[in-house]
Amino acid sequence: MVTGAVKRHHSFDLCALMRLPTQLTGLLDVVCLSGRKVRSASEYKGVRLSALLDVAQLRLPHARDFTRAYVLAQGADGYTVMFSWHELYNTPIGVGALVVYERDGQPLTDDEGGIGLISTCDLRVALRQVRALKRLSVHLAEPSGRQDRP
Numbered sequence: 001m002v003t004g005a006v007k008r009h010h011s012f013d014l015c016a017l018m019r020l021p022t023q024l025t026g027l028l029d030v031v032c033l034s035g036r037k038v039r040s041a042s043e044y045k046g047v048r049l050s051a052l053l054d055v056a057q058l059r060l061p062h063a064r065d066f067t068r069a070y071v072l073a074q075g076a077d078g079y080t081v082m083f084s085w086h087e088l089y090n091t092p093i094g095v096g097a098l099v100v101y102e103r104d105g106q107p108l109t110d111d112e113g114g115i116g117l118i119s120t121c122d123l124r125v126a127l128r129q130v131r132a133l134k135r136l137s138v139h140l141a142e143p144s145g146r147q148d149r150p
Contacts, residue, residue: 004138005069006056014101014115020047020055023098025120032126044118046100049073050088052136058085060140068141073117076132081117083128096120099133 002010025044029037049071058069069085088094097119101108108114113132122128 001134002052002056002136002138005059005140006053006138007059008056010052010056012052012099012115017047017099017101017115020051022046023048025096025098025118028118028120028125030118030125030129031123033124035124038126041103043104044098044100044120045102045105046098046118048094049083049097049099049117049136050094052099053088053138056138058138065140068143070139070141072135072137072139073130073133074135074137075116075130076113076134079130081119081128081130083119093119093121096122097128 002012022045025041028041028044030039030041032038053071058066060066060069066085071083071088072080073083074080083093083097088097098117100116100118101114108116111131115133117128117130117133118125119128
């Protein structure tokens, strides 16, 4: 489910994801904070996170407000990661931020929740890996000078 500062709240089940343009990662080592390899995969298959956001369309009060946009991706266990608009649309990170549904040619396992999120261009891929992806929530950061004051 894509919610928040979007024109169209949108749900994506596995069938809907498979209708979008797919992307394959190639060989990928999933590395945790300590640098230890958690797993290797010959490939993940999924769609760019930005493609889902494009379908939902950002809702912006002013044209340049996209610079304040960020996305929180949350799994069923509550684990949450963040991406800025700039990362997703203006850096190589966006090319590798994928909502995935297959690993090594097989559907993600039940313990992985069927649909996940992985940021393949991160140095420590496991830190922004979300299992059982349940929600993408789009927000706008408060602009400087407009913050509420006590």
